[in-house]
Amino acid sequence: MSDTRTMNMIQAINSAIDVCMGRDPDIIVTGEDVGYFGGVFKATEGLQRKYGKTRVFDTPITECGIIGVAVGMAAYGLRPVPEIQFADYIYPALDQIVSEAARLRYRSAGEFTAPITVRSPFGGGIFGGQTHSQSPEGIFTHVAGLKTVIPSTPYDAKGLLISAIEDNDPVIFFEPKRIYNGPFDGHYDRPVTPWAKHPASAVPEGHYRIPLGKASVVRAGEAVTILAYGTMVHVAAGVIADTGVDAELIDLRTLVPLDIETIVASVEKTGRCIVVHEATKTSGFGAELSALVQEHCFHSLEAPVQRVTGWDTPYPHSLEWAYFPGPVRLGEAIKRVMEE
Amino acid sequence: MADDHAGRNLPPLSLHIPEPRFRPGDTVDFGHFEIPAADASSRPPIDAAAEAMRGHSYGLVRVLDEDDRAVGAWDPKLSPERLLRMLRHMALTRAFDERMYRAQRQGKTSFYMKCTGEEATCIPATHALDRGDMVFPSYRQQGVLIARDWSLVDMICQIYSNSGDRLKGRQMPIMYSAKEANFFSISGNLATQYPQAVGWAMASAAKGDTRIATAWCGEGSTAEGDFHSALTFASVYRAPVVLNVVNNQWAISSFSGFAGAEATTFAARAVGYGIAGLRVDGNDALAVYAATEWAAERARGNHGPTLIEHFTYRSEGHSTSDDPTKYRSADERTAWPLGDPIARLKAHVIAIGAWDEERHAAMDRELAEQVRAAGKQAEALGVLGDGMHQPFSTMFEDVFEEMPWHLREQSAQMHAERAVSGITAGGEK
Numbered sequence: 001m002s003d004t005r006t007m008n009m010i011q012a013i014n015s016a017i018d019v020c021m022g023r024d025p026d027i028i029v030t031g032e033d034v035g036y037f038g039g040v041f042k043a044t045e046g047l048q049r050k051y052g053k054t055r056v057f058d059t060p061i062t063e064c065g066i067i068g069v070a071v072g073m074a075a076y077g078l079r080p081v082p083e084i085q086f087a088d089y090i091y092p093a094l095d096q097i098v099s100e101a102a103r104l105r106y107r108s109a110g111e112f113t114a115p116i117t118v119r120s121p122f123g124g125g126i127f128g129g130q131t132h133s134q135s136p137e138g139i140f141t142h143v144a145g146l147k148t149v150i151p152s153t154p155y156d157a158k159g160l161l162i163s164a165i166e167d168n169d170p171v172i173f174f175e176p177k178r179i180y181n182g183p184f185d186g187h188y189d190r191p192v193t194p195w196a197k198h199p200a201s202a203v204p205e206g207h208y209r210i211p212l213g214k215a216s217v218v219r220a221g222e223a224v225t226i227l228a229y230g231t232m233v234h235v236a237a238g239v240i241a242d243t244g245v246d247a248e249l250i251d252l253r254t255l256v257p258l259d260i261e262t263i264v265a266s267v268e269k270t271g272r273c274i275v276v277h278e279a280t281k282t283s284g285f286g287a288e289l290s291a292l293v294q295e296h297c298f299h300s301l302e303a304p305v306q307r308v309t310g311w312d313t314p315y316p317h318s319l320e321w322a323y324f325p326g327p328v329r330l331g332e333a334i335k336r337v338m339e340e
Numbered sequence: 341m342a343d344d345h346a347g348r349n350l351p352p353l354s355l356h357i358p359e360p361r362f363r364p365g366d367t368v369d370f371g372h373f374e375i376p377a378a379d380a381s382s383r384p385p386i387d388a389a390a391e392a393m394r395g396h397s398y399g400l401v402r403v404l405d406e407d408d409r410a411v412g413a414w415d416p417k418l419s420p421e422r423l424l425r426m427l428r429h430m431a432l433t434r435a436f437d438e439r440m441y442r443a444q445r446q447g448k449t450s451f452y453m454k455c456t457g458e459e460a461t462c463i464p465a466t467h468a469l470d471r472g473d474m475v476f477p478s479y480r481q482q483g484v485l486i487a488r489d490w491s492l493v494d495m496i497c498q499i500y501s502n503s504g505d506r507l508k509g510r511q512m513p514i515m516y517s518a519k520e521a522n523f524f525s526i527s528g529n530l531a532t533q534y535p536q537a538v539g540w541a542m543a544s545a546a547k548g549d550t551r552i553a554t555a556w557c558g559e560g561s562t563a564e565g566d567f568h569s570a571l572t573f574a575s576v577y578r579a580p581v582v583l584n585v586v587n588n589q590w591a592i593s594s595f596s597g598f599a600g601a602e603a604t605t606f607a608a609r610a611v612g613y614g615i616a617g618l619r620v621d622g623n624d625a626l627a628v629y630a631a632t633e634w635a636a637e638r639a640r641g642n643h644g645p646t647l648i649e650h651f652t653y654r655s656e657g658h659s660t661s662d663d664p665t666k667y668r669s670a671d672e673r674t675a676w677p678l679g680d681p682i683a684r685l686k687a688h689v690i691a692i693g694a695w696d697e698e699r700h701a702a703m704d705r706e707l708a709e710q711v712r713a714a715g716k717q718a719e720a721l722g723v724l725g726d727g728m729h730q731p732f733s734t735m736f737e738d739v740f741e742e743m744p745w746h747l748r749e750q751s752a753q754m755h756a757e758r759a760v761s762g763i764t765a766g767g768e769k
């Protein structure tokens with residue numbers, strides 16, 4: 001194992017791309033402002049200088065074009081890692097992602113594939129209003145042929161991103177931007193803690209993988225299973241610490257393919273389950289989780305599965321903290337599920 | 341056939357990646373940039389066939405010459421009163437930007453975007469339009485609202501997401517909406533307004549109305565598919581629409597070469613779609629007025645759409661989240677040969693004897709005071725930095741015309757949460 005360095009999530013993501021590019025000359029990075037500037041969140045900083053302009057370059061502002069040319073580059077044999085500047089701006093690319101990248105292997109019976117990793121910052125908590133805050137993962141988990149990955153720590157971000165880049169299928173890699181610089185427990189009125197104080201900021205400099213499709217049990221517990229990913233893992237951890245509830249906290253890390261064994265084993269033990277995400281509720285990924293838990297664990301359940309989510313409204317600017325599924329919303333759900 | 345070439349010694353292909361001329365620390369020289377004489381451009385008849393005016397997509401419509409005089413076929417021959425009103429609106433926009441930028445820095449709001457150096461790309465255009473004409477703006481056309489004498493207090497309340505914000509704190513700062521000013525709700529998603537403007541214009545034409553539509557977007561945004569869909573529809577239906585591209589040469593950190601500027605002009609996008617294109621000195625208020633007047637007349641006469649490229653320079657950062665010293669030379673701003681639009685219009689009105697330095701200085705003081713007073717009035721209704729100013733229930737309104745059961749349920753849950761947490765928002769006890 002290589003040396004370990006303290007990294008925030010941006011640095012870990014940068015390191016993952018760097019390590020992959022160093023090992024595989026077919027990996028290229030594209031996107032708006034990713035080249036000389038290194039991206040608006042600095043995730044690709046220094047990579048153009050290191051690997052040259054034909055491997056890391058800015059693109060015209062057309063998300064449809066960014067993904068469309070990535071599909072073509074993949075058809076040639078490259079492994080593009082395009083960045084969509086904000087997940088809120090991924091919609092112009094939907095046709096190329098959904099109808100093309102996701103189905104290429106299937107429709108050509110494996111002749112052509114799309115080993116593309118689409119990186120994009122997502123989620124709220126930065127007063128970005130409705131166009132810099134959305135969590136559209138449910139749109140992509142609904143599409144056959146796409147993998148969807150969401151890390152919650154620097155260590156996981158690097159290991160998962162390396163696995164995503166090395167995976168031969170298209171992967172949507174959503175980065176929770178609110179925790180780029182430090183974990184966030186949902187208490188927006190308290191000072192921000194930097195990653196340096198969190199054990200998962202110790203990140204190996206070199207190559208390592210965290211397999212796609214493996215969840216992590218952040219905390220073992222007996223009373224209730226909490227399923228979360230991204231920023232919400234830290235909100236849940238904070239609530240568990242504050243309330244003392246003996247919850248088992250599972251960070252899904254990969255939504256598709258999902259680690260169903262870990263989920264089922266936990267719910268069969270606890271008999272109760274809460275699903276947490278920041279995205280809107282209706283047809284969100286929580287609905288899928290809730291259905292799966294019901295299908296697999298019906299006879300172990302002692303209470304209805306609870307969903308803790310953002311409201312079914314566009315993400316508001318000034319009422320951000322009334323929208324965000326913070327500690328109070330989760331705390332109330334825990335009370336409800338424990339009362340049954 | 342490829343086989344015929346087998347064994348031939350072909351040169352390796354190479355990929356071209358655009359690169360701006362100047363990066364941080366570079367000495368800036370715009371010597372390569374040729375500025376045609378102010379009177380060089382002809383003014384085509386308003387019903388000119390698009391293919392007969394291709395040259396206008398590659399030239400530069402100008403009016404103000406080196407001696408600050410209005411010259412040539414495009415001189416709109418405006419009255420001194422009109423010129424001074426335009427000058428005032430441009431100076432007010434700049435004063436407004438200065439103050440709001442500082443307010444963001446002081447923590448009163450989350451975000452702000454200036455249009456410094458680009459004031460002439462929309463304010464004279466607004467003067468050349470009728471107030472009934474519909475505007476589909478990007479986020480950098482605050483000047484349109486100001487040129488339509490929209491309330492500064494109303495704008496600042498939006499920026500502060502306070503209790504006076506008609507948009508109920510839902511939108512990020514500067515994402516205005518002002519139907520009364522015929523100013524469409526601003527989207528954060530680039531170029532979406534372009535086909536919408538064409539659609540509004542098509543509707544107006546279908547109904548036999550007399551109003552036309554306009555849209556603005558940045559040069560970077562012309563890469564989006566929506567831009568090209570808009571031009572296709574505009575061409576096919578000869579929509580009465582004026583489509584503006586503000587070429588301020590930068591799209592955050594990406595120079596205009598990444599939108600195609602190394603190969604051609606933005607006005608020349610019109611050529612392929614068979615519509616009229618005009619490339620204009622975007623820092624020349626009179627040229628912008630004249631081009632817009634021409635395009636509006638053309639649209640009103642059922643002669644079809646016009647694409648206008650306003651060639652200008654983004655003098656400041658992209659937004660309060662940006663630091664342009666990281667990717668471009670600080671000298672560009674001062675070296676840019678087309679100068680500052682306010683300074684140029686001011687020099688013109690002085691040259692024609694309608695204005696002087698003293699009156700200009702007095703106007704600047706008065707405008708700064710006007711903005712300050714508006715800021716105070718808006719601040720009395722709260723600033724974002726102080727917390728939430730809208731009743732929580734407003735969050736669930738306007739998702740639909742009528743609230744379905746699930747939103748009523750979520751709203752009730754929200755209020756229960758609020759009671760538990762003891763958090764309050766404006767207007768709620």
Ligand SMILES: Cc1ncc(C[n+]2csc(CCOP(=O)(O)OP(=O)(O)O)c2C)c(N)n1
Pocket residue numbers: 032061085089092480528529530557558559560561562586588590591592654658
């Ligand atoms: C669909 C979409 N993609 C990306 C962005 C992020 N973004 C915001 S502004 C901007 C640059 C736009 O540049 P330009 O069109 O030249 O306008 P300017 O800012 O110069 O006025 C980018 C990439 C966005 N808002 N919407």
Ligand SMILES: [Mg+2]
Pocket residue numbers: 558559560586587588589590591592654
């Ligand atoms: Mg621009």
